[in-house]
Amino acid sequence: MTPVVEIRGLCKSYRRGDQEVHVLMNLDLTIYEGSFVALMGPSGSGKSTLLNIIAGIDRPDSGELRIAGVDITTLSESALAQWRAENIGFVFQFYNLMPVLTAFENVELPLLLTSLSRRQRREHVEMVLDLVGLTDRSEHYPSQLSGGQQQRVAIARALVTDPTLIIADEPTGDLDRVSAHEILDLLASLNGSLGKTIVMVTHDQLAADHAHVIRHLDKGVLNDADQPAPAAV
């Protein structure tokens, strides 16, 4: 199995006033293609920081970082932006859809950075909206959708460019149990049937139960060893 994320000796700290906060300390992590990884840990343990570094929206202080074979620490800002457009799909706790765009337009948004024609874009958007079960809501604005529906639009948006990696930071953190279940089932099925690699941050045991691999982050250290690659299905 091919590793998608390879992290060796990664360090990240922030300055707060004259104090240095070591968020990630000498961290190793390998994530294989097609796996569904849950990153768990208490609040403030550095989960989001790690996820942001993997997604190329934050930079490590030191250490090795390869995503799908590319050392993204060497990319310039604009090259990194383009790399994200091609390789990363984002899902956030508060959905973060554009409130002035319909569900359809929100999903179409990342495709504007590709060379797809209008017709091709429409096909892609319709396909992923169907996948998340929202075809009949495509002309709705986010304010006209429930939290669970908004999160499904966000997942469709993350999926539409067919990225290497889907990054989800507490995707069920703002949802009721029923909607949370639906979202987790959806992510699990995207992983299972489409083989999407998903890295999800959560502190919800229910959420973690849907993943193949659970890693615990505490005080900047992953305290369980790298697990083997998932068995081929």
Add this chain to the structure above:
Amino acid sequence: MTYLLRLIFRNLFRHPLRSLLTAVGIVVAITAFGLLRTTVDAWYAGVEASSSSRLVTRNKNSLVFPLPLHYLNKIRQLDGVSKVSYAEWFGGIYIDKKNFFPQFAVDGRTYFELYPEFVVPPEELKSFLLDRRGVIVGRKTAAQYGWKIGDLIPLQGTIYPGTWDFVIEGIYRGIDSKTDETQFFFHWEYLNEITKKTNPDNADKIGIFLVGLKHAQDAPLIAQRIDALFANSLAETLTETEKAFQLGFVAMTEAILLVIQAVSFLIILIIMAVMANTMAMAARERRAEYAILKAMGFTARFIVGLILGESLLLSLSAGAAGIVLIFPTARDVGARFGTLFPIFNVSTQTLWMAAGAALLVGVVAGVVPAWRAVRTPVAEGMRGMV
């Protein structure tokens, strides 16, 4: 591109009331700006309309001191002088002090020859010359007071005491929109005739000589020669071009003009602050959205386009409305000023300045939030919201 425009448009209408209030502010500011600039222009209108091929000779000490009429012949005989006329400020009151329009006692035979910009129908000019109390009045003043030919107009003298009766014999039009159509001309001889009886010391004296030149480029030389003629006499003269003479008048009120100009720029500055606040508020609310767009791989250019585009769309469309509104308001205000400002026209320069101000407001208001949105690291922008 169409997506960007769609986003800009929809963002603009996210808080309709806030956008509307800001737009109204810009409309009012741009209109007020245009109106104030037009007022300043109106002040300088006399200078604009003045000719550089005519000289004005006045008493060297002050405009309030007269010159003897007999200077006329000496000036007339100079080489390069085509025609000489003269005028005297009357300063009478028509019914009420606030009914202001300029009144001049002039030499009826030469004055209108020297001022072809005052167009008088020939038969009206003829009857004016035959009537000792005759008046040629500008179209604007005649219209303002509803005067017709043959009307008897009494003016209360201030410099020349008593009630003076005049008869409207003609109404002149300006040759173009720059010409003052508010003036009131009557015969200096009528004035002098009465003065001779009531105040003989002041008789045979006039305020200014108006000197027509054969060639405009001779102006400095001839002005010098005229003044040389009367050097070391009891009433020394000061001769300058009509333009310089008019500028001298404006200079007396320059301080007011500076204040008006300062206020016009201050208005733009204030609306700039209001607009900058609107844009900053909007950008602050949308911090997470900009962060998400950047996370998805949208470039800084897109984010700048989004913010600056919205700012410019608002300022330019409201600015355009403000510019359109300058015309009716200027017309209305000009009418209210009546004959106080003979010329009250919106100049092209004013329009360009108003458009430039709207553009500047949009750019300044958008540039800071755009810069901030671009500079904020993605992870930072999503902090606390994601």
